[in-house]
Amino acid sequence: MSRKLKNKPLPYFALVGFLILTFITGGGSRADIQSLVILRPAAIIMCALALLTLKLEHIKAYRYLFVIATIIFLLVGSHLVPLPPSIWRALPSGELVSKVYELAGIGEVWRPLSMVPSTTLNAFYSLFVPLAVLLLGSQISAEESFSLLPFILIFGLLSAFVGLLQIMGAPDGSLYFYRITNNGSAVGLFSNRNHQAILLAMLFPMLAVYASAGGRRELNKTKFRNGIMISAGAVLIPLLLVTGSRAGLVLGTFGLMAAFLFYSKSVSNRSEIRKVGKWRIFGIVVGFGTLSLGAITALMSRGEALQRLFATDQTEDLRFKIWPIIVETSWKYFPTGSGIGSFVEVYQIDEPYNLLARSYVNHAHNDWLEVFMTAGLPGLLILLFCIVAFAIATYRAFVASKKDSSSIQYMRLGAIMVFMLALGSIGDYPLRTPSLSCLFVIASIWMIKRDESGKKRVDADKGLV
Structure with missing residues (x-):
């Protein structure tokens, strides 16, 4: 074990271990997924252990996140309190x-x-998974939280690789880990192709920050990380095409633009530009090659996302038909809402006959609307508070701060990731998937975290560490 790992605190190892477990077992949002029997008890145990070492200073450093988490728990819990x-x-x-x-x-x-207390109880238990990440993540330093990025990239690229194997094999093959899934699409470690596509899209800015973190004095490390970024990017673009997710294409484009912004900001002087210039040229060449590969993929009828994007019957998409009904139902149960997690059963009460089918509508496919329907006015107020807190943190990351450091890069990366998940929630429900909800918490921690590495270096020079 290296000296860096030896110096990590216990909450760091607990957090890494829990993230590994979450990415392996938490790729679906259904309540009947068998792996939740392992994940949720583990989350509750992690929360209990984290509370033993949690200090007031940790809560103060992330007071906005703890306030939001507390309010959400109180809201969901209040929907379960028996009333006369x-x-x-x-x-x-x-x-x-x-x-x-x-x-x-x-x-x-x-x-x-709640009109459906059993589903509300399930929603309450689901909150312990991201809460465990918050309780553990708030106890580690800035540098330690930044070191989580390689682990996240590994699992993101692993999910991409599994997705590649899935489209090469049978649509009902053993590499699809969930009983109800998008068979034939590259869903990776998820059950939903949109959730896989959102993760792949977020990998672009994450790879750019990772490649930029080599440091000015570590040219070899910078070259190595640039090689990883270029190689991974060359694979991710065609994989986005075969996920079959239209939202993934939009978010992927946004992610690519964000990656260019992050990588450009990392080059701050002429000597660095000369050092990285060859990699930039190579990146352009690979970029054209990747676009060509994407075109070939589409011509070979594997670019399902492009086919669905330009399909002539796009207006027949069910989600655009159910949204007006959900809005009407939301006002019907306003201001209290129908109960957290009660969407399926409550929507079926007002579901029109012309939309009845052999399958049922499992979610609103717009989490903003589903919160409006199930949580009512309190849910909207929580969303408003989150938007204001996000706007303040984003302003500090992109505008107010002048210092050029790795901390600022990660703050901006966190803001971009939170924004991408919020955009993805317009057409789907990514934050209801345990692994993506944990990634959301990590991104929120990055967005708020300040740089502590400089202080640590000074202390080390003084012999205090």
């Missing part, structure tokens, strides 16, 4: 529930706000 009949009957859902109870012969009972 005089209160729940006065709720927007009270009339419907009363009729059901009357027909079923159920008398005066206490019941919670």
Whole structure:
């Protein structure tokens, strides 16, 4: 074990181990996934262990994140608190529930706000996975949090490699790890192709920051990281084409632009430009080669995302038809909402006959709308608070700060990743997947984290470390 690893605190190793477990077992959002039997108890244990070492200074450093986490837990928990009949009957859902109870012969009972308490309870348990990452991640230093990037890149590229093997094999092959999935698409370690595409899109700016972190005095390391960035980027673009995700193409384009911004910012003087110039030229050549490979992939009818993007029956996409219905249903249960996690059952109450099919609508495929429907006004206020906090942190990362350091790069990377996940939530539900929810927390920590490496170096010179 190297000296760097020996100096890492216990929360760091616990966090890395938990992230590994999450990426292996947390690629789906369904409540009946068997791997959750392992992941969720492990998350609760990690939360308990993290609380033993959590200090007030950790909470103060990430007070916005802890406030948001506390409010979310209180909101979901409040939907499970039994209420007397005089209160729940006065709720927007009270009339419907009363009729059901009357027909079923159920008398005066206490019941919670949620119309489907079992799914709300599942949503409550799901929160412990990202909470464990927050409790552990808040206890490590800035440099230690930055060192998580290679681990995330490894799992992202592993998911990409699995996706490549999936499209080369049978659509119902053993490399699809979830019973309900997008067979025939490159879903990787996920069950949903959109979630795989969002991860691949976020890898572009992550690779750019990783390649830029070699340092001015470490030219060999910089060349090595540039080689990884170029090689990985050459593979990721065609893989985005075969995921079959239209949102992934849009986010992938955004991710590529963000990667160029990050990598350009890392070159700050002429000598560095000369050092990296050859890699830039090589990158341009590889870029054209990658575009050619993507065109070939599309011509070979494997570019499913392009086919779906320019399909003539795009207007038949179900999600655009259900969104107006969801908005109407949201106002029906406003301001309390129908209950966190209750979307499936509550939507079926108002689902029009012309949209009935053999399959059911599992989510709104727009998490912003689903929060409006299930959480009501409190959910909207939480979203507003998150948007304001994100805007402040992004301003500090991109505008207010003048210092050129690795900390600023990671703050900006975190802001970009959070923004990409927010965009992805317009057409899907990425944050309901455990692995992506944990990645969201890591990105939020990066967005807030300040650079501590300079202080550590000074202390080391003084013999204090």
